[in-house]
Amino acid sequence: MLHDPAPRRPLSPGERWTGLGLSLLLFGLFVADVLSPFEPRKLAFPLLLLFWAPALVVHECGHALAAKLVGWRVTQMVLGVGPELFRFRVGETRVVVRALLAEGYVVPTPRVAGLARAKSALVYAGGPGAELLVAGALALAWGWGPFFVQSDSYPLIACQSAALALTIGAVTNLVPHTLAGAANDGMGILLSPGLGLPHFTYLLAVPASRAVEEALHVGDLPLAAETADRALAAHPDNPHLALLRVRVLSATGETDAAVEALEALRETAPRDPLVEAELLHAAALIALYSQDPELLGRALQAVQAAIHAGGASARFEATRGALLYEQGRMDEAFAALQRAYKGTRDPILEDHCVAYLALVTQALGRSEDHSRFARELSRRGTHAHLQRKLAEASANVGGDPR
Known part of the structure; x- marks a missing residue:
């Protein structure tokens, strides 16, 4: 029995068509309301929705520009949520565009x-700051007084709607809160003065960690190494980068070498909770890759200790789920x-979760949920070792992994 009252699961084709039909119905009712009787000022709200996507681009580009100005790197910018539409590169930054341009993030x-x-x-301040700067520029271009009056002028209504979309985006992002475990801009500004060196040591390793995960994801082990x-x-004293070598060794099946490297690193790594959590998580991943019964027996304790030391991050929970x-x-x-x-919201970690959820729901005999996750998996792809595991599990029950 599944106890989660609201599990996240991919939509079935029927649900997708139902959602599309309801969306078209609501859109039709909305258009009818605007047109009967039509007044130019009724366009304000549709234009506000229309300008939300450009405001999002301004916001994320503001973060990226601020990062460049202070000498930081931006390795990834994600625009929108939902299925990925396309991706491209601007310099060293990978830009991912998703279906619904409602929110986004950058990785500085x-x-x-x-x-x-x-x-x-x-x-953190760069995103809201850019939105407020552009909104202020629009107001000043029209004149501060005339800009804040009702009008039937189409250009003025468009500029007012754009400025409102920009301002709403900035203000909502400055109200401190967290989303999916990540601090928003307002919370990030408040937390930044209290962040210690270990946090930034970890951040410095993020681009390489991401590149290694992407290489492992497509099965390119030489590139990962x-x-x-x-x-x-480039940074020999960074323990998080040293752990990447352990990660690659375990993925290539060199379990003994991975364990030896991890033990050596444990002797020299600084004693802070973040590093300790990553060391424990690396030990759990070695066991998961090796499939050694003796190592698997201790791996669950290791990942639970990692969660205790570093918090219940999605990465740790995903590894814990795989071990269970x-x-x-x-x-x-x-x-x-x-x-x-x-x-x-990380695509590679989502792939890992979808793959194991397909395995788990298959083992539980929940055919409908298994079909959803298996179908989503065939759309997304996954790590090579998980593809083999899915094929083996499906062969054991006489099914098709897709």
């Missing part, structure tokens, strides 16, 4: 740790994987 990382707290706050070695050579699956504890595995799936 420091090159060095100097003045990192102040720079972090400035990067080369990326990890190059990053560690390996131990045959399917209900607990489903719950942990759902927490991870709900708590992440």
